[in-house]
Amino acid sequence: MQPICDANMRHVADELLYRNHPDATAALIEDDRVATARVCNIAFYETGISKLVGRRKVFVNTPQEWLLKPELLPPHPEQVVIEVLETVSGSPKVIAALHKIRSLGYEVALDDFVLTPETLPLLDVANIIKVDVRQPMNWRHIYLYQARGLRLLAEKVETLESFSRLKSQGFELFQGYFYARPETHRETSRHRSSNHAALLRLLAELQREDTDYRKLEVLISQDPQLTFMLLKYTNSALLNRRGGILTIQQALNALGLNRARTITLTIMMANNGPASRLLLAQALTRAAMCEHLAEEPQGTAFTAGLLSMMGLLINDSLSELLEQIPMEPAVREAILFRRHALGELLEDIDAFENARTQNWTAAKTETFNRVWIKSQQWTTEILHAVTPAEP
The missing domain is CATH 1.10.3210.10 (Hypothetical protein af1432)
Incomplete structure (x- = not known):
């Protein structure tokens, strides 16, 4: 569970980081689904989300196969943010599925999002854009996201200096180990x-x-x-x-x-x-x-x-x-x-x-x-x- 905090460094959400079955590979799609099913079963059904994170939000990495079958998604949509992986394109079938997911009450985050003609339609169904701040940022794209009212989540923030700078640039949510660096405590x-x-x-x-x-x-x-x-x-x-x-x-x-x-x-x-x-x-x-x-x-x-x-x-x-x-x-x-x-x-x-x-x-x-x-x-x-x- 990796914490996600807001601009006041309050712990407001977590990303559910389940370690995949060690035999799974990129080609074994079935194993990826089994791994996701296993973590959701333990976290949401056996344990219960309130016991796991209280009232905080939970970000769940979701395979495309699950996006196309919303009935497989975990319960408590008011607390769950569905993470759409960077490998997912904005095909009509995916966009229709995400509209359905939004109508059920889930929020949608685009993980490691890079704007291309193929991914552009995803902006219409997203609430949050996760940006890997270690990569060069296209500020024209960032301004576009902000103009659309999308919340920006900075991923892999490593220092307090980066946290402060990104906060001043309009990022609202932050994920990384900047809070574990010594300068954070000053x-x-x-x-x-x-x-x-x-x-x-x-x-x-x-x-x-x-x-x-x-x-x-x-x-x-x-x-x-x-x-x-x-x-x-x-x-x-x-x-x-x-x-x-x-x-x-x-x-x-x-x-x-x-x-x-x-x-x-x-x-x-x-x-x-x-x-x-x-x-x-x-x-x-x-x-x-x-x-x-x-x-x-x-x-x-x-x-x-x-x-x-x-x-x-x-x-x-x-x-x-x-x-x-x-x-x-x-x-x-x-x-x-x-x-x-x-x-x-x-x-x-x-x-x-x-x-x-x-x-x-x-x-x-x-x-x-x-x-x-x-x-x-x-x-x-x-x-x-x-x-x-x-x-």
Whole structure:
């Protein structure tokens, strides 16, 4: 699931990135359809779209065969954006199908769109144009899209500078890893610098197996917003509670150490600016995947997954951060150098996140897809519970 944000860096949509069956090739159209059917079945029917992304939109890459059979499209058209791939031309049959899809309530996005005489008719049925900003842009075409009232989505935005420039040029939606670059976090550097030392002290205390709850209580109480959100979460319906948890100590006792670690770090990172919130979803999903897939203690695997992205989350050297946090040497080596079984798992998850799964077996691919869906669902629930609603 790759986040899509608006011009205020609010997380408003996701692209559903399902890793295809490893044996599929461009010539095996049937396999592509099966892969799309599999992800839609898991995401929309088994899991449920509200559990997966809350109220955000979902962009779904759609084979041309599915465009011509709208009855195969996923449910909840009010939340689904149908992505028309760049290989699809504007033939009369496709245009008629897309008119039907629009009438059903779906939005239509043209992916990696390049305007040609053959693709021109697609502009009549589109809502969104996705532009790969790494390629030279034809501004005459961009102005045409804007004049038609089409929303522009910038793909593969890699830096905050590019994000700011494209925003000023009229792009409304953005997709890429610009929010994971260190310069993204400068907007909140003053807030972070005042909390950085406190975060590290709290992070170090949370990693101790012999954590002193009284010391932990003191550290948490120094942050009023963290205290409020922790109590709010502990009393939430997610834990089947209706009040009764009034102190930090009661909250820590109710949560237990492993859950207290997760929630406390999530709240602190979610309050670290919009860029961190976008990256946090990926970090939590990675951590949950580690927990589900690791052979060693689940708490250790979850923590390793989360810490593997901590350098990006708080814009600091990961190796220096880990030196300040008590942990087993093997866990540190797994995070930094991908050693041992846990390190190999982190390497596999990184490969999955970046679609480097061509040599995987079908069983391994399917396992990671299912675990990813489950982990993404959990992440959505956690972030919904501990972060304020977007305006």
